[in-house]
Amino acid sequence: MCLSILCDYILTGYGFPLAKYSREVVTQVLTATDIVEIVGSFLELRPSGNGRYVGLCPFHNEKTPSFHVSRDRQNFYCFGCEKGGDAIGFIREMEGLSFIESLRKLADRAGIQLPAMTEREDKDEYLRSRLIELGAFAARFYSETLREPLKGGKARQYVKTRTLADATIKKFGLGYAPDGYSSFLDAAKAEKFRESELDASGLVKRGERGGYYDTFRSRLMVPIRDVSGNIVAFGGRDLTGASPAKYINSPETVLYKKSRVLYGLHEARDALRKEKQAILVEGYFDLMRCFDAGICNVVATCGTALTTEQAALIRRYVPEVVVVYDGDAAGVRAALRGVAILTAAGLTVRALVLPDGKDPDDYIRDAGAEAFRAMVDSSLDFVTFYIRMNAERLGSIEGRTDVAKEVFTIVQGVDDLMRVDEYLKRAALELDLDQWRLRQEFEALLRGRGTPVQAVAEEKPAPRRTSQDDRDFLSVLLHSEPMRERAEKELKGIALKPGPFAEVLTAILAGVQERYEDEASASLYAAASNRHETTADQAEVLVSRRIVSLKREALLLEEQGLEEAIRQAKKQNDTARETELVLRRIGIRKEIDGLGAA
Numbered sequence: 392m393c394l395s396i397l398c399d400y401i402l403t404g405y406g407f408p409l410a411k412y413s414r415e416v417v418t419q420v421l422t423a424t425d426i427v428e429i430v431g432s433f434l435e436l437r438p439s440g441n442g443r444y445v446g447l448c449p450f451h452n453e454k455t456p457s458f459h460v461s462r463d464r465q466n467f468y469c470f471g472c473e474k475g476g477d478a479i480g481f482i483r484e485m486e487g488l489s490f491i492e493s494l495r496k497l498a499d500r501a502g503i504q505l506p507a508m509t510e511r512e513d514k515d516e517y518l519r520s521r522l523i524e525l526g527a528f529a530a531r532f533y534s535e536t537l538r539e540p541l542k543g544g545k546a547r548q549y550v551k552t553r554t555l556a557d558a559t560i561k562k563f564g565l566g567y568a569p570d571g572y573s574s575f576l577d578a579a580k581a582e583k584f585r586e587s588e589l590d591a592s593g594l595v596k597r598g599e600r601g602g603y604y605d606t607f608r609s610r611l612m613v614p615i616r617d618v619s620g621n622i623v624a625f626g627g628r629d630l631t632g633a634s635p636a637k638y639i640n641s642p643e644t645v646l647y648k649k650s651r652v653l654y655g656l657h658e659a660r661d662a663l664r665k666e667k668q669a670i671l672v673e674g675y676f677d678l679m680r681c682f683d684a685g686i687c688n689v690v691a692t693c694g695t696a697l698t699t700e701q702a703a704l705i706r707r708y709v710p711e712v713v714v715v716y717d718g719d720a721a722g723v724r725a726a727l728r729g730v731a732i733l734t735a736a737g738l739t740v741r742a743l744v745l746p747d748g749k750d751p752d753d754y755i756r757d758a759g760a761e762a763f764r765a766m767v768d769s770s771l772d773f774v775t776f777y778i779r780m781n782a783e784r785l786g787s788i789e790g791r792t793d794v795a796k797e798v799f800t801i802v803q804g805v806d807d808l809m810r811v812d813e814y815l816k817r818a819a820l821e822l823d824l825d826q827w828r829l830r831q832e833f834e835a836l837l838r839g840r841g842t843p844v845q846a847v848a849e850e851k852p853a854p855r856r857t858s859q860d861d862r863d864f865l866s867v868l869l870h871s872e873p874m875r876e877r878a879e880k881e882l883k884g885i886a887l888k889p890g891p892f893a894e895v896l897t898a899i900l901a902g903v904q905e906r907y908e909d910e911a912s913a914s915l916y917a918a919a920s921n922r923h924e925t926t927a928d929q930a931e932v933l934v935s936r937r938i939v940s941l942k943r944e945a946l947l948l949e950e951q952g953l954e955e956a957i958r959q960a961k962k963q964n965d966t967a968r969e970t971e972l973v974l975r976r977i978g979i980r981k982e983i984d985g986l987g988a989a
């Protein structure tokens with residue numbers, strides 16, 4: 392025991408990650424992978440010559456393509472949001488996976504078998520992989536219990552009332568968590584899952600006396616998958632009628648972050664790409680009913696308020712969402728923030744409300760899939776929809792102004808001016824307000840502060856900015872051999888501040904094509920390699936300027952160090968040393984001044 396703790400300490404104590412597959416393995420997987428094919432399976436790419444491709448960036452909202460993929464360099468880079476990297480980085484970003492999970496995914500695709508990660512090699516990664524196994528085991532256990540003649544009877548009866556096809560029940564892996572305190576716990580332990588793993592999965596809880604018991608009891612179980620299809624959580628519907636909570640969900644775990652998961656997204660992926668539109672519903676059964684009826688471009692929030700991450704996730708697959716409400720005008724008003732988030736993510740939002748307060752599950756069961764499809768097809772743009780939903784408030788000018796202000800909170804998040812214009816026009820028309828006045832009001836609001844949608848807009852992740860100079864400098868070095876030689880000569884022995892820039896610069900000067908696992912370095916390298924080449928004159932100026940500034944940075948750093956040393960010498964009354972250091976500092980100052988103005 393002691394020995395193994397000591398071992399872990401020694402292994403991880405050096406501060407470099409041992410958790411990784413060797414560089415050779417990573418290279419092998421990347422060599423067997425074509426990034427153009429990988430990216431092309433997610434978005435449309437257009438060839439732009441020389442093995443380069445462009446498309447609309449899946450990571451930020453844009454109308455003109457600035458997302459570049461290079462077949463030669465096997466990397467991608469977006470000039471808009473500055474995300475970039477290799478195929479592993481793309482999968483990691485696109486699917487929200489870890490480095491190793493992305494690597495594994497590409498390896499699987501290329502038919503390369505990777506040895507399993509052991510606990511000693513990487514504790515976190517090992518736990519993640521165990522939790523994925525545990526999720527799959529739990530789903531099997533629950534669905535087998537549902538089929539058991541005795542235990543599953545009550546649950547099967549309930550499922551029957553839902554009238555879903557067997558194929559749908561199987562596709563979504565419905566199951567049953569039996570009564571009793573430790574049915575699942577005992578079964579999982581018999582399969583050699585450890586208590587610590589069960590604890591981390593949230594499928595069991597620790598009781599007051601220290602022992603564990605099942606989190607889900609007497610509940611219909613709905614497995615929740617991540618984008619890649621791993622079962623990361625469960626939703627459990629009470630079947631006793633006695634529980635105060637009709638639905639309970641797994642707690643958040645290392646695999647399950649509620650704000651980043653959309654129910655059904657894994658199953659809907661292909662249909663989303665094909666239909667270029669997502670239908671957003673609320674509940675598990677709304678979604679399953681849609682699939683059951685052959686409508687598969689559907690995702691569900693399952694009771695939680697929509698988050699920016701979920702909106703961004705949808706945006707990666709489709710440009711348009713149809714939000715289905717089963718509520719009244721008050722319900723729609725309450726959901727305004729969700730629409731603002733979708734709009735701010737760059738999605739076009741349409742909406743519909745089903746008659747008689749029905750949810751999609753009821754509606755499709757009663758009226759059929761074709762009727763539902765027709766509702767979706769005739770759904771209105773959100774501005775028009777919202778105003779019509781609030782018809783009873785439009786009688787007075789005050790009411791109309793209030794509704795207009797509510798509409799503004801949506802329009803404010805749109806960064807496409809043409810669409811803003813269109814929305815304002817429609818709002819003026821529907822509200823019977825003067826177009827010019829409405830626009831003035833809107834612009835006044837934009838100048839104001841603390842408005843609801845500004846708060847939403849602030850949630851957008853700020854793009855990571857690397858310095859333009861750094862990118863251009865590295866780009867010139869990559870593309871010009873003489874410049875590279877010159878920089879190498881002039882920068883010899885110069886100390887670089889550690890960081891992505893230093894890492895990439897060192898690699899370029901050494902002439903090695905590096906793989907960067909660190910995201911910032913990978914992005915910087917991709918930026919440099921995709922930058923358009925400059926003229927020889929520009930390159931000359933750029934390189935001279937950056938060499939000087941790098942020298943200056945190094946000298947300033949040295950000067951700082953000397954000042955500290957001088958203070959020390961003073962403290963110790965070491966006059967000889969102090970004089971020597973002061974002289975050196977004067978020398979450095981001269982050198983800095985000699986470099987010219989900053």
Ligand SMILES: [Zn+2]
Pocket residue numbers: 448449450451458469470471472473474
């Ligand atoms: Zn982008």
